Amino acid sequence: MDSRKVGILGGGQLGRMMVEAAHRLNIHTVVLDGEGAPAKQINALSDHVNGSFNDPEAIAELSNKVDVLTIEIEHVNADILEDLEKSSSTKVEIHPSPQTIKIIKDKYLQKKHLISHGIATADAESVESTPESLEAVGKKFGYPYMLKSRTDAYDGRGNFVVDDESKIKEALEFLHSRPLYAEKWAKFTKELAVMVVRSTDGTVHSYPTVETVQKNNICHLVYAPARVPDTIQLKAKLEAENAVKTFTGAGIFGVEMFLLEDGEIIVNEIAPRPHNSGHYTQDACVTSQFEAHLRSILGLPLPKGFSNLSTPSTNSIMLNILGGDEPNSELEICKRALETAGANVHLYGKSTRPGRKMGHVNIVAGSMAEAEARLERIMHGTPIESFQKSSDLAGTSENPLVSIIMGSDSDLPVMAVGANILKQFGVPFELKIVSAHRTPHRMSKFAVEAASRGVKAIIAGAGGAAHLPGMVAAMTSLPVIGVPVKGSVLDGVDSLHSIVQMPRGVPVATVAINNSTNAALLAIRILGAFIPEYHNKMEKYMANMEEEVLAKTHKIETNGYENYNK
């Protein structure tokens, strides 16, 4: 696809998956790392460089063999890269820029950079490795605060939570001989992440917002999309894009964020390379983060809409496979993943060691509930104590597939029956009061935003001059199901005709008077036309109905109709 050679500093799993993506596009890659590194295992070129990605000579040797240099890890010798870039004797391009790597690899410089560019992040302070310095920070930030190593820290190594003054001694021992800084404590409810691609011309594009679940400070699960409202997802995307815009050079960036208790989002850390939270893109997106990285550093085009999940009904969970206590015991999880529909196993070719990242499994499904059911199957038998299943209070789902709205709480007794059906079928839904006549602007906002929030069908109940279903249908392109609610006069025929007799152009799927059960079943049939889980449940529901009636007729036929109700 491109005749230029790409040199990669670092040959771990990220380099390996970069090489995999390069193979598909017939792009040649040369790797600098120790012999037999994961990336070298799948790359037949004989001119790899053996050595450290911190060794000036090895970096110089690599740069002479390639046209473009990139990294799979930020802990490289950025000064050498900077010299290389300035040198007139080499024409190698370096992405991301050495300046970017230099800022990001020192977490304190990174913080200061973000703060100076107006990106929301926790306050940070440089500290000395002395009790006095740490006490001063404690007075300024309050307790707890985070003490972090400025460099060479990953997967929580190099971090220490200073709970109160009495922990300062322990903190200094734990992080002795490392350059330190302190970070104000952030009370977060979820950790979010967004992969952002920066093109050589500086434009940025981002993948969907995901949610990361850590276990012992190591990424355990990634939910894509994140189980937060659409507005939060969008906010996170924009904030991540803004953060990446402040850096220079091309490539993919992983932006880790905290969702705070008050709904604000702050940036935690940025990685100037492919990131564990973006592995789901290999199976859930059209273009993986690794291919996007290669395309961006080579100036190759990105596809229109590359940043979406591959279909609107795609949901994905990534599970990291860590080395078990027994050699190769992690392969048990992989075997179960092989047996599971919608699961893909990715192994890195590393020798097994307890707690080491050995590979990951991407699970793809038509709904998050289905993805979680598959995850549970795969994790069966292994400790899942930190496994956070998304369970919602009925009718308050953050990612509803169905939205039930009604004009007044007086409609609730009728509409709650349908809500219970959705609950029974395990459909994520929300239930709200939205009045056409009393909250017309709220209604407009609801209708306009519903589709982009992931809602697939709206159920609207209304009585009398029932305008809600038709008005919402006029402002959304989603299917709207209308439930005529019977009022005190006219037996509900007023509501029925107000809902069903819509003019040409704006349909409302009307069901029988007061029959919110059928509205819910209709919504489930709509979901079932595209999501097998609901199709199967509906088939079962209908078979049960048949059985119930058959049981009743059996009773009549055996006992006689006169004894039926005795």
Place this chain on the structure above:
Amino acid sequence: MDSRKVGILGGGQLGRMMVEAAHRLNIHTVVLDGEGAPAKQINALSDHVNGSFNDPEAIAELSNKVDVLTIEIEHVNADILEDLEKSSSTKVEIHPSPQTIKIIKDKYLQKKHLISHGIATADAESVESTPESLEAVGKKFGYPYMLKSRTDAYDGRGNFVVDDESKIKEALEFLHSRPLYAEKWAKFTKELAVMVVRSTDGTVHSYPTVETVQKNNICHLVYAPARVPDTIQLKAKLEAENAVKTFTGAGIFGVEMFLLEDGEIIVNEIAPRPHNSGHYTQDACVTSQFEAHLRSILGLPLPKGFSNLSTPSTNSIMLNILGGDEPNSELEICKRALETAGANVHLYGKSTRPGRKMGHVNIVAGSMAEAEARLERIMHGTPIESFQKSSDLAGTSENPLVSIIMGSDSDLPVMAVGANILKQFGVPFELKIVSAHRTPHRMSKFAVEAASRGVKAIIAGAGGAAHLPGMVAAMTSLPVIGVPVKGSVLDGVDSLHSIVQMPRGVPVATVAINNSTNAALLAIRILGAFIPEYHNKMEKYMANMEEEVLAKTHKIETNGYENYNK
């Protein structure tokens, strides 16, 4: 995932993609082929064997290095493999079995094998390379018939169409010095193919039925799923599975079939390896044909449901990238593919040569129409003379997403309006007369089969004691939209109440009396909730409605209401 080494005879693109799949599972592969073969380029093992996959010594050398032997091409030395299998000095497993390779690599033996096992295929006859022998076959089979080389034939090379007796001389010259057989002419309307996986225990599983489009005897496009009715798809799957059951050994098999004019399906040829018609599985299915092959020969589990497209709304087209007349001119197509949403480029690392298979593009979309629109964008500017766009006579789609039914042809004037809306939106649909009262059994059959035929919504129009929508809804789990048709009495209120007042448990989405427009728009909204193409079209349609009304009010406001209709 498995510590056994796999040896591959042949290192072309199929071997390369097998190696790619093996890397992901951390399975080691050793390749026998010439130096620098595509599969070797992406495989860092140093113990590859350089040589021909027909050379006994090279095969023996390979077999000493690995635990399991497999092939990426059937034109290997099967006798040597048979000897190896019998030999007591080696413990190598061979998949598929040498006997299977032996039968399949000789196309005449393959035909005779299929016929003797009761698999439907064209009649075949062994012939001598003499005019007399060919004339005798012409008398038996009639003209035209196919003259084929028994061995070493692929991509149409080695085939000659004998139109009549006068062509016999030319045929013998074209195929001189090759072992020949003749095949009875098959009048086919489409070419179908199914990838079948045979496990070590002999069980078979198959991928979806696809449609292949050839150009100059080389596979040009693959549509997945095939654009044929569901019943034909299923028949092809079963026939392919039955054919593969007759062979021995594990692995994936590509079964090429003809769909004849009379609706019968016959097997054309079988390949005992991954196949060009299965490349779409890399991006459209959860497990690719290459990974399925590796798993089956190693006895690793296959996932439940691996053989489905990744979501029920996934549609895919594969486009082969052939070498252009100018070196690397094929990269133009690849560049456009990189820019296209839902397209993935796979290049093989082969030096460019006109007509050579250099790579392929897999296009994935929520509907076949969307996939074709993407294909058109990618192929823009290149000759597309044999490009067969799926265009249907309105209302006769073979893969309808929406089915319009009505109780009587007297309902057609009302229902045709909705049909035209579907046509205008480019929705594949069918229109049928199905009467609840006069064809009750036809109605049952229709309702029961609709979902499995790929229909996503049913529109049913009926008048008077309108039972059709509700009865169909009782026998399908799909969403059913009811259109009350106005009769000669009661203004359609009879139909409206018959349709909308369904009992709890069986919903019908009822629209206004005679308003099939809204029924069609509702069906499109249902599709649009899951297929972006229809969502976008609906948004545009609604914006247009708004513009029309704004233009009208502008006319009233500028000309005065009294002059509005003048």
